[in-house]
Amino acid sequence: MSIKHVVSRMRVGLALLSALALLALAGCGSSSSSSSSSAATSAAGGATSSSTAAAATGTGTSSSGGAVSVSSCGSKAGVAATGTPINIGTIDTHQPGTDFTDGPNMINAYFACVNANGGVNGHPLKLFVELDQSQPAQVAAAAKQLIQTDHVVAIDGVFDLLECTLDQSYWKQLGIYEMDAGIAPECWSTPNSAAVNMGPRYSSDGAVQYAINSVHASKIVFVQSNVPGTGYIAAGPAAVAAASHVPITELTENVPINDASSVALNLVDKAGPNGAVILNFTPPEALVILQAAQKLGLEDRVKSWGCSTPCDTDFLAKALGPKWNHKLFVNSELVDTDDHNGPEIQLYKAILTKYGSSVAGGIGSFSQMGFVLAKYLVQALDTAKGPYTMKTVNAAIVGIKSYHSVMQCEPWTYGKLALHIPNNTDYTVTPENGKMVTVQGCTKISAADPQIAQYRKAAAAAGIS
Amino acid sequence: MHPFILMALSLPSWQDEQAFLVTGLALGGVYALSGVGMIVLYRTTGVLNLSFGAVGAFGALIAWQLINHSGMNQWLAYLVCVLFSGVLTLAYGMVFGRALAGRDPLVKTTATLGLTLILLGVMDLLWTSNGGASRSITLPTDNHGFIVGQVQVTTTDVIALAVGVVITIVTTAFLRYSKLGTAMRAMANDREITATLGVPVRRVEAVAWFGCGIVSGIAGILLADLVALDATTLTFLVIFTLSAALIARLSSIVITFFAAIVIGVIDALLTPVTALTNYRDMTPFALAAIALLVLNRRRVLSVGRQGF
Numbered sequence: 001m002s003i004k005h006v007v008s009r010m011r012v013g014l015a016l017l018s019a020l021a022l023l024a025l026a027g028c029g030s031s032s033s034s035s036s037s038s039a040a041t042s043a044a045g046g047a048t049s050s051s052t053a054a055a056a057t058g059t060g061t062s063s064s065g066g067a068v069s070v071s072s073c074g075s076k077a078g079v080a081a082t083g084t085p086i087n088i089g090t091i092d093t094h095q096p097g098t099d100f101t102d103g104p105n106m107i108n109a110y111f112a113c114v115n116a117n118g119g120v121n122g123h124p125l126k127l128f129v130e131l132d133q134s135q136p137a138q139v140a141a142a143a144k145q146l147i148q149t150d151h152v153v154a155i156d157g158v159f160d161l162l163e164c165t166l167d168q169s170y171w172k173q174l175g176i177y178e179m180d181a182g183i184a185p186e187c188w189s190t191p192n193s194a195a196v197n198m199g200p201r202y203s204s205d206g207a208v209q210y211a212i213n214s215v216h217a218s219k220i221v222f223v224q225s226n227v228p229g230t231g232y233i234a235a236g237p238a239a240v241a242a243a244s245h246v247p248i249t250e251l252t253e254n255v256p257i258n259d260a261s262s263v264a265l266n267l268v269d270k271a272g273p274n275g276a277v278i279l280n281f282t283p284p285e286a287l288v289i290l291q292a293a294q295k296l297g298l299e300d301r302v303k304s305w306g307c308s309t310p311c312d313t314d315f316l317a318k319a320l321g322p323k324w325n326h327k328l329f330v331n332s333e334l335v336d337t338d339d340h341n342g343p344e345i346q347l348y349k350a351i352l353t354k355y356g357s358s359v360a361g362g363i364g365s366f367s368q369m370g371f372v373l374a375k376y377l378v379q380a381l382d383t384a385k386g387p388y389t390m391k392t393v394n395a396a397i398v399g400i401k402s403y404h405s406v407m408q409c410e411p412w413t414y415g416k417l418a419l420h421i422p423n424n425t426d427y428t429v430t431p432e433n434g435k436m437v438t439v440q441g442c443t444k445i446s447a448a449d450p451q452i453a454q455y456r457k458a459a460a461a462a463g464i465s
Numbered sequence: 466m467h468p469f470i471l472m473a474l475s476l477p478s479w480q481d482e483q484a485f486l487v488t489g490l491a492l493g494g495v496y497a498l499s500g501v502g503m504i505v506l507y508r509t510t511g512v513l514n515l516s517f518g519a520v521g522a523f524g525a526l527i528a529w530q531l532i533n534h535s536g537m538n539q540w541l542a543y544l545v546c547v548l549f550s551g552v553l554t555l556a557y558g559m560v561f562g563r564a565l566a567g568r569d570p571l572v573k574t575t576a577t578l579g580l581t582l583i584l585l586g587v588m589d590l591l592w593t594s595n596g597g598a599s600r601s602i603t604l605p606t607d608n609h610g611f612i613v614g615q616v617q618v619t620t621t622d623v624i625a626l627a628v629g630v631v632i633t634i635v636t637t638a639f640l641r642y643s644k645l646g647t648a649m650r651a652m653a654n655d656r657e658i659t660a661t662l663g664v665p666v667r668r669v670e671a672v673a674w675f676g677c678g679i680v681s682g683i684a685g686i687l688l689a690d691l692v693a694l695d696a697t698t699l700t701f702l703v704i705f706t707l708s709a710a711l712i713a714r715l716s717s718i719v720i721t722f723f724a725a726i727v728i729g730v731i732d733a734l735l736t737p738v739t740a741l742t743n744y745r746d747m748t749p750f751a752l753a754a755i756a757l758l759v760l761n762r763r764r765v766l767s768v769g770r771q772g773f
Contacts, residue, residue: 099593226743251739254746256698258705261488261691262736269481269737287599288693295607296484296617315599360593 068343070350073110074117075382081119085126086381086388089152091142091163094131100159102361103181104129106370107157109355110378120381123388128152134161143167147174153393155179156377157370164193175391177398177414179377181369185232188451194420196372196412197365198333198445200224200308201236202452204280205445206331206426207306208237212244214428214440215304215329217276219247221267224280226252233280236449243448255285260292268293271302278306283316294323309333313364317431324431329439332427334368334407339438344406372405376412379403401464409442413464421455477737484616485733491622492705493729494629495687499706500713500721501629501636502680507715508653509673510562513574514554518703519584520678521685522696524550526592528686529600529694539605547682554678555671562674563667566656581700588696602689625687632680633722640718649673705729708749712756728752 071077090107092100108127115124128150130142139162146152155171158164158180164187171178171192180187182195188202198206204222211217222237224230234250241248249270253263267277267289279286286307293299304327311330320328337345348371352359359367377397381388384396402411409425428440447453499517507513524546531542557580565573592600606620640646648669651659660666688699705728713720728749735745 252743254743256693256695256701258692258698258702258746259488259492259733259736260693261491262485262733265484265488266737266742269477284599284693284695287601288695291601291603295603295619295621297610298617319599319601 068346068350070113070347070354071117072343072347073113073351074115074119075121076118078116079118081115081122081124083119083121083123085124086120086393087126087128087150087152088154088156088377089128089130089146089150090155090157091130091132091139091146091160091167092158093134093160093162095133098134098161100181100366101129101131102359102364102366103159103370103373104157105358105360106352106356106367107374109351109359110371110374112355113351114374114378120378120388125378125381127157132160132162136162136166139163139166140170143170153388153390154377154397156397157181157373159183159366159369164190168192175394177394179373179397179414181366181373185229188421188455189419191416191418191420194414194422196369196376196408196423198309198331198421198423198426200280201233202421202424202445202449203308203331203333203426204233204278205236205240205449205452206428206443207278207280207308207329208240208248208276209443209446210329210331210428210440211276211278211304211306212241212246215276217246217271217274217303219249219272219275220278221249221251221271221275222278222280223251223253223263223267225255225282225285227255236451237278239450240446240448243446253285255281257285257288260288261296264289264293264296264298268298268301273301273303275302276304276306277302278308279311280308282310283313286311287316287319290320290324290328294320299323299327304329306330309365312336312429312436314338314435317436318434320431322433325433326430326439328431330429330436332429332436332438333423334365334372335409335427336429336436336438337363337368338435340406342406348407368407372407372412375405376400376403413459415459415462415464417455417458417462417464419451419455419458421452424452424455480615481737482734483614485736486730487613487616487618487622489730489733490726491625491691491729492733493726494626495684495691496702496705496709496729497629497722497725498632498680498687499684499703500709500725501632501718502677502684503706503710504713504715504718504721505636505640505649506673506677507710509649510558510566510652510670511570511573511656512558512562512565512577513570513707513710513715514677514681515574515577515703515707516554516557516580516584517677517681517684517706519581519588519696519700520550520553521681521683521688522699523553523584523588523685524682525602525685525689525694525699526588526600526696529602529689530592532602533600543686546686547679550682550685551675551678554681555675558674559671562670585696585700592696600694602686602694604686604690607690621687621690625691628683628687629722629725633718637718645669645672705732705749708753711753712760714760724752724756 090104092104094101111125111127128146130145132138132142155176155178158178161183164182164184168186168190178193180193180195181197182188182199187193187195188199208220211220220241224233230252238248257263271277279289307330309331312332352367380396380400384392386392398414398416400414402413404411408423412422424445425442427438427442429436430439445452447456503514503517527549528542528546531537531545532539561576565576604621606624610617610619640650648664652666652669656666685699688702692698709721709725709728712724732745732748735741
């Protein structure tokens with residue numbers, strides 16, 4: 001072998017080592033992150049888009065149940081709104097590994113329905129959607145764009161990894177009260193944000209609570225993705241377990257998970273036969289762990305398995321199979337639409353069918369949250385006094401009190417509070433032959449979590465609950 | 466107390482680690498299989514195929530689609546996956562491999578990153594996970610197994626390791642004893658002279674590209690079952706394979722095999738070590754760096770200087 005060859009090989013080797021490191025960084029950058037809403041993987045590419053609520057794209061006009069007409073979303077069936085549009089803005093994460101666009105897409109579908117059936121006092125709703133790839137400067141710029149260029153009067157429908165953290169002082173300055181499906185801690189802990197969901201911390205609380213109170217697990221192993229914010233999330237389950245004098249082990253795993261078999265083994269070993277393993281992952285990651293556990297025959301080596309809300313999808317139930325029937329218990333922030341088929345659920349499905357062709361995930365937590373966010377906004381706008389300005393619209397939003405949706409356990413209130421956790425009562429569902437079914441009805445999240453206790457105290461003092 | 470002592474005290478017992486050894490061997494077997502494919506291609510064409518993982522992932526997703534949406538028999542679907550991976554890699558090799566044949570190995574390797582990114586983008590478009598969609602491949606061999614001590618071993622684990630061993634042995638024998646294998650080794654030494662001797666270099670390269678693609682397809686199916694059927698995850702598992710190849714200095718297939726096994730095993734064994742578990746993804750990088758430094762430490766290079 002010539003010297004030239006040797007040198008060439010060494011150079012290639014060293015350069016490839018650098019390429020390895022770069023590849024590893026790229027791999028980490030594209031990994032999915034844990035969140036309260038199903039953080040799904042999707043195509044790359046960010047874009048900003050301003051979209052008027054789309055015209056009808058479906059084929060039917062009534063719900064699949066036949067009892068509810070889709071036109072009941074608006075105040076004047078069949079009458080298109082033709083007044084000046086009311087501009088609403090939203091900022092949503094859309095990047096490799098995390099795509100929350102189903103949320104705003106469902107809001108657009110709802111708006112399309114309302115616009116085709118009378119609008120809001122004759123005014124159509126126009127949603128301006130800014131998509132971001134979790135670059136702080138980009139998120140901050142998106143907020144400015146919405147206000148200064150698009151002239152939105154409200155922020156509704158934010159599903160974003162960073163937005164609550166970055167924009168909350170800007171919204172405070174402008175007097176904007178955003179409605180969102182929260183992810184970052186600030187979505188619940190600041191005065192200018194209120195979420196329709198519970199988020200990873202409180203949803204994990206619910207899963208741990210069920211394992212302790214209903215399954216009677218004597219040990220908890222709580223595992224989540226190794227991403228920023230894990231300390232904040234883990235503090236909730238730790239407090240709930242401590243209040244019940246149940247030992248808890250808190251673990252994190254890098255995502256994407258490369259060796260699910262080892263992870264599953266580790267979790268089961270640490271939980272023991274009377275313990276419960278609680279997962280806080282997005283469905284793809286939770287699925288690989290659960291399937292690995294099944295392949296190794298581990299699913300019955302612990303008392304139960306639990307998961308926060310992202311696992312509440314029929315995709316997961318179908319993929320897991322019957323061995324997990326009533327073995328995995330998933331905290332569900334919103335009602336299971338398979339178990340309930342009242343007028344509101346029928347309307348939700350009808351809007352999805354007729355106007356929701358861009359809602360890729362179909363029926364699921366994202367579109368449910370989008371539906372609730374749109375519904376509450378429209379209801380609030382109906383109460384706005386005077387012309388639809390930023391001041392009047394946000395006064396109506398912050399004044400939301402006891403709005404009811406069948407999707408949620410309890411009435412939803414905004415209010416002028418230092419923090420907002422208005423959705424703090426939840427369901428528990430479990431897989432049953434390919435679908436998620438309700439196994440426990442509305443249950444309050446434990447006030448052992450100090451933040452829940454703080455919110456309930458503040459809400460009671462304000463006469464909200 | 467000293468941190469190292471604390472870490473030592475929290476180490477799991479050997480009994481607890483045994484189960485992780487099994488999972489590590491299974492994954493190591495697949496990394497070894499992948500490493501062999503990459504080394505053979507590199508030695509024949511000078512291209513280190515960074516799209517290896519992405520091609521396998523694409524094939525696995527096609528198999529998933531055929532099984533779940535077209536109702537195809539799953540073994541036939543896996544065959545389609547393997548053939549697709551072979552053909553895709555061959556097509557790349559015949560078009561871009563040929564065009565870049567005269568370029569530096571680093572350029573040729575970097576070009577495969579382009580294929581990786583294209584495949585990643587297409588997979589995300591075709592098989593989006595929007596709405597929490599999760600896909601999986603479950604081989605029939607997952608449902609069979611046996612227990613060794615207290616450790617559950619699935620047939621898939623055994624197959625993963627066995628395929629790695631068999632491919633390593635067969636490839637080593639092929640390169641040593643067959644005419645085509647000899648031609649490949651000759652091309653690894655000097656492509657120009659080999660061509661001058663009348664060896665059909667393009668045909669030999671085509672076989673190497675196709676073979677690499679076939680191995681990529683097999684690895685894709687196994688990793689989709691053992692790890693996850695996720696485009697990003699499977700694409701970047703090539704890092705583990707690359708590390709094994711680097712430890713073998715991109716030349717020895719046998720060393721690649723053992724390096725891959727060691728990487729898989731160490732990665733798995735670190736899982737229950739709480740203090741280190743979040744750092745175990747560094748295993749391939751750390752081992753490759755150590756190996757490169759240690760193995761090259763005594764190399765003495767004399768470079769002659771031409772007169773002016």
